[in-house]
Amino acid sequence: MRTNGPISLVFHTVFVVFMLAPIVVVCLVAFTPDGFLSLPTNGFSLRWFRAIASYPEFVRAFWVSLGLGALSSFVALLFAVPAALAIARYRFRGRDALSALFLSPLMIPHVVLGIAFLRFFTSIGIGGSFAALIIAHVLVVFPFALRLTLAAATGMDRSVEMAALSLGADDWTLFRRVTLPLILPGVVSGWALAFIQSFDDLTMTVFLATPGTETLPVRMFLYIQDNIDPLVTSVSASVIAITMTALVVLDRFYGLDRVLAGKSDAGQ
Amino acid sequence: MSTAPDTSVLTTGPSADERAARAPWALTAPALMLFVGILVIPLAMTVMLSFHDWGQYKGIEPVFILKNWHEIATDPYYAEMFWRTFRVALLATLITAVFGAPEAYILNRMSGPWKSFFLLVILGPLLISVVARTLGWALLFGGNNGLVNKFLMSLGLIGSPLPFMFTETGMVVALAHVMMPFMVLSVWAALQRLDPQIENAALSLGASSFTIIRRIVLPQIMPGVLSGAIIVFSLSASAFATPAIIGGRRLKVAATLAYDEFLNTLNWPLGAAVAVLLLVALVLIVVGSNALIERRYAEVFR
Amino acid sequence: MSFLELDRVAKQFGPQTVVDDFSLAVGKGEFISLLGPSGCGKTTTLQMIAGFLDPSRGAIRLEGRDLTAVRPAKRGLGIVFQSYALFPHMTAAENVSFGLEMRRVPKANRSERVRAALAMVGLAGFEDRYPRRMSGGQQQRVALARALVVRPSVLLLDEPLSNLDAKLREEMQIELRQIQRNLGTTTILVTHDQIEAMSLSDRIVVMSQGRIEQIGTPQETYERPVSAFVSQFLGKTNDFAATIDRTAAPARLVAGSWSAPAPAGIAGPVTVSIRPERIGFGDTGLAAKIVTRIFQGNHWLFQCETESGPAIVIRQNDGQPQPAEGEAVRLGWRPEDMSLRTAGGAK
Numbered sequence: 001m002r003t004n005g006p007i008s009l010v011f012h013t014v015f016v017v018f019m020l021a022p023i024v025v026v027c028l029v030a031f032t033p034d035g036f037l038s039l040p041t042n043g044f045s046l047r048w049f050r051a052i053a054s055y056p057e058f059v060r061a062f063w064v065s066l067g068l069g070a071l072s073s074f075v076a077l078l079f080a081v082p083a084a085l086a087i088a089r090y091r092f093r094g095r096d097a098l099s100a101l102f103l104s105p106l107m108i109p110h111v112v113l114g115i116a117f118l119r120f121f122t123s124i125g126i127g128g129s130f131a132a133l134i135i136a137h138v139l140v141v142f143p144f145a146l147r148l149t150l151a152a153a154t155g156m157d158r159s160v161e162m163a164a165l166s167l168g169a170d171d172w173t174l175f176r177r178v179t180l181p182l183i184l185p186g187v188v189s190g191w192a193l194a195f196i197q198s199f200d201d202l203t204m205t206v207f208l209a210t211p212g213t214e215t216l217p218v219r220m221f222l223y224i225q226d227n228i229d230p231l232v233t234s235v236s237a238s239v240i241a242i243t244m245t246a247l248v249v250l251d252r253f254y255g256l257d258r259v260l261a262g263k264s265d266a267g268q
Numbered sequence: 269m270s271t272a273p274d275t276s277v278l279t280t281g282p283s284a285d286e287r288a289a290r291a292p293w294a295l296t297a298p299a300l301m302l303f304v305g306i307l308v309i310p311l312a313m314t315v316m317l318s319f320h321d322w323g324q325y326k327g328i329e330p331v332f333i334l335k336n337w338h339e340i341a342t343d344p345y346y347a348e349m350f351w352r353t354f355r356v357a358l359l360a361t362l363i364t365a366v367f368g369a370p371e372a373y374i375l376n377r378m379s380g381p382w383k384s385f386f387l388l389v390i391l392g393p394l395l396i397s398v399v400a401r402t403l404g405w406a407l408l409f410g411g412n413n414g415l416v417n418k419f420l421m422s423l424g425l426i427g428s429p430l431p432f433m434f435t436e437t438g439m440v441v442a443l444a445h446v447m448m449p450f451m452v453l454s455v456w457a458a459l460q461r462l463d464p465q466i467e468n469a470a471l472s473l474g475a476s477s478f479t480i481i482r483r484i485v486l487p488q489i490m491p492g493v494l495s496g497a498i499i500v501f502s503l504s505a506s507a508f509a510t511p512a513i514i515g516g517r518r519l520k521v522a523a524t525l526a527y528d529e530f531l532n533t534l535n536w537p538l539g540a541a542v543a544v545l546l547l548v549a550l551v552l553i554v555v556g557s558n559a560l561i562e563r564r565y566a567e568v569f570r
Numbered sequence: 571m572s573f574l575e576l577d578r579v580a581k582q583f584g585p586q587t588v589v590d591d592f593s594l595a596v597g598k599g600e601f602i603s604l605l606g607p608s609g610c611g612k613t614t615t616l617q618m619i620a621g622f623l624d625p626s627r628g629a630i631r632l633e634g635r636d637l638t639a640v641r642p643a644k645r646g647l648g649i650v651f652q653s654y655a656l657f658p659h660m661t662a663a664e665n666v667s668f669g670l671e672m673r674r675v676p677k678a679n680r681s682e683r684v685r686a687a688l689a690m691v692g693l694a695g696f697e698d699r700y701p702r703r704m705s706g707g708q709q710q711r712v713a714l715a716r717a718l719v720v721r722p723s724v725l726l727l728d729e730p731l732s733n734l735d736a737k738l739r740e741e742m743q744i745e746l747r748q749i750q751r752n753l754g755t756t757t758i759l760v761t762h763d764q765i766e767a768m769s770l771s772d773r774i775v776v777m778s779q780g781r782i783e784q785i786g787t788p789q790e791t792y793e794r795p796v797s798a799f800v801s802q803f804l805g806k807t808n809d810f811a812a813t814i815d816r817t818a819a820p821a822r823l824v825a826g827s828w829s830a831p832a833p834a835g836i837a838g839p840v841t842v843s844i845r846p847e848r849i850g851f852g853d854t855g856l857a858a859k860i861v862t863r864i865f866q867g868n869h870w871l872f873q874c875e876t877e878s879g880p881a882i883v884i885r886q887n888d889g890q891p892q893p894a895e896g897e898a899v900r901l902g903w904r905p906e907d908m909s910l911r912t913a914g915g916a917k
Contacts, residue, residue, distance in 0.1 A: 005477075008374045012386075015371045019390055022404020022445065025415070029407055037407065079299040086295035090288065098296055101303055109506030109550060111523040112314070112543045115530060119317055119540070120310035139306050142299070159655035162622055163713075165642040166649045167669035167720060177668070181659045200397045203508035203523065207530060217509075220399045224513055228406060236400035243396045251388060283639060285624040 023240060030237035032230050048234035058235055061219035065199050068130075068215060072137035073145065073194035077187060079138070080145040085179070088153035103143045113140065114207030121208065128210035136208055140201060141194035148193060152186025185253070192250050196243065318541035328536055336541035346542070350549075353521040356436055356511070357504035360443035364500050367444075368451030369493050373485065375452070376459045387456075394449040398509045405442040406513055409433045434516040442510045447503060451496040458492025491565045498557055502550050522546040573598040573756055574619070574724055579628035581614050581780075588614045590780045592628070596724075599754040601747075603767035606777035607803070612760045615777075616726055619758065621645050632723060643672075648717030648755075652729040654709045656701040662688060662712045663697035669720040687719035688712070690749065707738045714746070718753065725750070727759040731766060743769050764804045768792065776800045793845075794909050801843050801909070808849070810842045810856070810878040812910075823910075826877035828856035830905045841911045846871075846884040848907040851893060855902030856881075863895050876901065 004012070029037060033045035052058055080102075086092075087099050105113065113136070121132040156179075164178045180187070202217040209218045216239065223232050318336055321329040340346045375386055393401060408415045409432035417429040432438035462485070470480045508523040515524065522542055529539030572595035581589040589611040596602050604612040617623040619630060621642035630637045637645060648669075657665050666684045675683070688694060691711035701709050710730060717725060731739045731746075747770050750757050761767050767774050768788035776783040776791060776799075784796045795801035798809065812825040814832050821832040825842055847869075858876040870892050872883040881901065885892060893899050 004374055004377050008370075008377075011370060012374050015367060016386065016389060018367075018445065019393060019448065022401055022408055022442075023393060023396065024404075025407050026400055026404045037410070079302055082295040083299040086292040090292040092289070092292040095292070098300065102299060105307065107502070107551070107554065108311075109502075109523065109543075109546055111506055111508055111526050112311075112547045115526060115540055115543045116307075116310035116314040118530065119313050119536070120306075123313065135306055139302070142302075157653055157655060159651040159653050160657060162620070162642070163649060163651060163655040163716070164657070164668065165622075166620060166645070166647055166726075167716070168643045168646075168672035169668075170643060173672065178657055181657075196395050200395070202397075202399055203506075206508070206527065217397055217399050220397075220403075221509060221512070224399070224403060224406070228403070232403065233407070236397070236403050239397050239400055244392065247388070247392050247395055283624045284621055284642075 026233050027237045027240065029230060030234040034230070037228065037230060037233075048230045049238070051231055052235055052238070055231065057214070057219055058216070061214045061216040064130075064213060065216040068133055068137055069195040069198040072134050072198050073141055073191045075134065076138045076142045076145040076194055077149070077191055080142055080190065081149050081180075081183075081187060084146050084149035084153050088150055088156075089158065102146055105140050106143045110140070110201065110203035111207075114204040117204065118207045128208070128213065130213050133205065133208055133213055133215075136204060137198045137201070140204060141197045144193045144197055145190040148186045148190035149183060150186075152183040156182050189250065189253065192246065196246065314540050315544055317537055318544050320537040322535050322537045336538045339538065340541055340545065349520050349525055350522060350545070352436065352519075353505055353523075353546075354549075356439050356443065356521065357501050357507075359440045360447060360504045361497050361501045363440065363444040364448050364451035365493055365497055368448050368496070369455045369489065372452045372455035372459060373481075373489070376456065390452055391449045393445075394453075398446055399513070401446055402442055402510045402513045405438070405445065405510075406433065409438050409514070433514065434519055436515075436519065438514045439511055439519070439521075442514050443504050443507060446507070446510055447500040450499045450503065451493075454496030454499065455489055455492045458489040462488055491561060494557070494561045494565075498554055498561075502554050505550060506546060572596060573600075573633060574758075575629075575631045575634075576615070576619070577629045577631065579615070579618060579625045579630060581611070581618060581623060582626040588780050589618070589625075592780075592782060594775060594782070594785065596756060596758070598756055601750055601757045601759070601770060601772045603759045603761055603771040603774045604777060605761055605764060605767040605774050605803070606783075607762055609779075610777040611780040612762075612777050613728060616728055616758065616760045619724070620647060620649055620726055646720070646722055647724050647726055648720060648722030649726045650710075650713045650717050650728065650730040652732060654701075654713040654730075654733075656709055656712055656716070658701050661698050661700055662693065662704070662715075665701070665712055666716045666719050669716060673720060683719055687715040690718070691715045692745070706734055707742065710734065710742065714749070718749070718755065722755065725755045725757040727757065727761075729761055730759075732761070732763070739766070746770065768804070776803060778803075793907075795843065796911075798841070798843075798911065806846050806882055806884075808844050808846060808881045810844070810876075810881075812840050812842045812878075814838070814840070826856050827900070828854075828902065833905075833910065836910065836912065838912060842908050843911065844903050844908040846882040847886075849881070849883045849901050849903050851883075851885075851899045852902040853900060855900040858899050858901050860893050860895050860897050860899060863892065874899070874901065 030048055031044050031046070033043045033047060083098075083102060087095060087102075117132070117136045118127065121127040121129075121136075126132045160182065161174060161178060164174050169177065199215075200217060201215075202221055205215050206218050206221060209215055214222075216235075220232055220235060220239075317328075319332050319334070321331050321333050321335060323329070371390070375383060375390070378386065409417075414429075414432065416432060417426070420426045421429070430437065432441070466484060467480055470484045475483070505521075506523055507521070508527065511519070511521045512524045512527070515521065520528070523546070526539045526542045526546070529535045529542065533539075574596040576592055576594045579589060579592040580587065592611075592615060594602070604615060606612050614623060618625050619637075621637065621640060624638070632645070657668065660668070663681075663684050666687050667680055670680045670683060685694070685697070688697060691714050693708060693711050693715065696704070696708065696712075699708075701712065704712065710733075713730070727746075731742050734742060743766060750770075759767070759770060771788060773785060774788055774791050775785050778799050784791055784800045786794070791800060792804050795804060795807075801807045801809075810825040810828075812823050814837060815822045815824045815829070822829045823832040823836075823840070823842070856876050856878065858874040858881060860872050861875050861880075862873045864871040864873075865887075867887070869887050870885045872885070872893070874881045874883060883901065
């Protein structure tokens with residue numbers, strides 16, 4: 001493998017600056033001591049981070065997002081793990097059609113999903129409820145949960161399960177004591193990726209959220225629609241910090257490229 | 269089934285084959301019911317909704333008419349809006365391909381620790397809230413004395429400030445940034461399948477660096493670039509947050525228009541028609557180009 | 571009544587017949603090898619005994635009881651897999667203990683049996699080691715202990731030694747044989763290695779293309795192969811075309827310049843099959859020329875060109891002078907060392 005020449009390194013530098021610039025700018029502005037947007041900032045202050053506490057909408061939206069992400073990812077796994085096991089190990093009629101159906105939320109624009117769910121939940125009378133949000137998010141994060149679980153289940157040595165069966169394990173014992181521990185890294189990563197997807201989703205959620213069930217991205221979006229001030233940058237900077245922490249943990253735990261590979265095929 | 273006369277006497281429980289035939293359906297049944305109930309039915313209802321009537325005072329009337337579809341087909345406003353949607357998406361796709369593919373190649377040639385570090389830097393933003401990332405661009409563009417304009421003017425590239433906010437240019441740049449990790453990832457995956465010795469082989473045959481890239485590397489990563497392009501295009505064409513924040517209230521794309529119809533104008537049937545049209549157009553484009561790519565590169569795909 | 575009985579068992583995958591008309595009666599305590607090349611159906615047969623696959627036809631009985639409807643978990647067999655299939659998230663002791671837990675063996679009793687089982691395979695002191703931190707040979711021993719600790723009625727071994735290097739494999743063969751003898755566990759080994767099959771088994775079942783070619787003791791199958799396939803699969807062999815000369819009295823069996831009294835009741839063209847180590851150089855016999863001579867330590871290997879085609883001869887390195895390359899020799903052997911096959915089958 002050959003090494004990179006000077007032109008490549010210049011290109012690389014420009015590229016990295018382009019990728020990081022908007023994120024860095026948000027974080028810089030968040031530390032401004034001024035009461036208005038200014039760049040470059042004169043000085044350093046945490047006043048806008050403290051200010052978040054006095055805007056209960058943001059704090060509440062954060063907790064809604066957190067609960068929604070954790071819960072919907074968990075519920076998605078309850079459906080995705082058995083489905084992944086079936087798809088990974090059995091060759092049955094309709095298998096390809098089923099996996100295409102299960103991955104289809106990746107292909108459907110979220111605006112379409114948002115509209116479909118809004119229409120559906122309104123007509124069955126649970127529009128605007130937290131339960132409706134959870135159901136919608138379960139469906140949207142399902143493909144991510146499925147993909148990573150599927151990868152883990154496919155890579156598993158089947159004879160380990162046969163060994164457990166031959167030693168007298170029943171189906172449930174087999175799953176609890178052998179299969180689940182072996183696919184656990186995939187399941188946990190699937191949960192984490194699903195959580196991030198749910199936590200970040202704006203396009204679909206913006207159709208379903210009501211003032212009581214606004215998620216953080218929805219609150220931020222509606223806030224930005226009115227005006228952009230340092231408060232929303234400090235909120236964004238906090239979100240970025242949380243995500244970065246989760247990213248590093250995920251990278252250590254499972255390898256980021258493997259996690260993201262589950263995400264890269266969104267259009268296929 | 270058994271030809272031996274006395275074997276089936278004790279056969280009571282399901283056999284191995286019967287269990288294997290039953291298990292996949294038992295395991296997928298919960299997810300299948302979820303998808304039929306929560307995805308298939310709502311989508312069908314949305315398609316039906318697009319044929320319903322709507323009036324300012326009467327609301328939604330569940331009748332079957334082509335009014336919304338007729339309006340979209342005849343009013344040039346919608347043609348312009350869809351044309352803008354796909355134009356912006358196509359330009360963003362081009363930018364990601366032109367810059368993302370070389371970057372993936374450069375990344376792949378880096379040594380171990382640098383490689384994983386910059387991979388994290390470039391792919392990480394994928395998981396950072398789109399609203400936060402677009403906010404960053406709004407700050408950078410920020411009117412006539414935004415940082416981007418100051419930077420470009422100090423380089424002497426432009427004489428007077430360019431408008432980025434509330435323009436298609438700004439939308440394309442911000443979308444390209446948001447979608448870039450998908451392209452890098454897709455090309456990266458294609459590069460991983462490349463035999464690292466293949467470039468040395470070409471070198472030993474006397475090829476120049478440029479020839480190696482053009483004749484050896486590019487043909488092999490092209491499927492990766494194209495499948496990345498499909499992902500970026502379909503996500504850009506249905507993007508909501510970035511066009512809404514950078515484009516503002518006037519510069520509409522399909523997703524933001526549908527949002528307006530639903531939550532501001534409250535004309536749900538028309539919004540549903542816009543959304544269904546977007547979905548159908550995207551499915552056709554994605555499926556069509558996938559088929560084209562697979563036919564063209566059948567021999568490269570394993 | 572035999573202990574384990576396979577009665578005209580067959581397995582089809584779609585239109586393809588993988589195992590056909592397989593009948594075998596295994597006695598209690600017997601060590602049986604299913605020997606054959608890959609794709610001969612031996613692993614499929616093992617999987618049917620284990621219950622992971624259903625026979626398409628026929629029956630499998632254990633102590634007279636039909637196993638068809640019995641789930642793998644209830645068959646009470648022990649299996650050692652080619653990949654060992656240890657539970658990677660459990661220590662050696664936890665691996666061995668798993669089957670006892672499934673049988674609800676009380677805890678005190680359990681740890682004692684686990685320790686004994688690990689000691690039996692020479693792994694005392696390795697209780698808390700995880701499989702990842704063990705060598706291939708050690709993992710293999712854990713797998714064996716795990717299968718044996720539940721006192722299975724039948725032990726199934728699926729190419730258990732094929733992932734070990736040659737030296738370790740030989741050691742494990744001896745050890746496996748001793749353990750099996752001591753415990754008296756009825757054992758079925760699937761292997762493609764004829765040396766392994768011969769050194770371990772009481773009887774060998776040679777399989778080819780889903781069918782049984784021959785069942786017999788290692789010596790029988792080696793010295794009296796019933797088909798060209800068996801004779802070639804169980805080591806190097808020389809096949810010479812021969813005819814019966816009825817003009818002589820008594821009739822003689824003739825292959826080129828070699829001849830011997832013809833056995834009774836044989837007619838037409840036959841194939842003479844003779845192992846290379848049973849051929850000697852002498853003054854009479856099949857005329858041949860030494861093409862290459864290879865020294866292999868404890869023996870010499872000669873490749874010869876004879877009147878009836880190429881031949882291989884193996885001579886012990888006993889210090890005697892050996893013919894050189896290019897030398898003309900004559901090959902002879904005792905009639906009782908050869909086996910004869912007519913076109914229809916074995917004699």
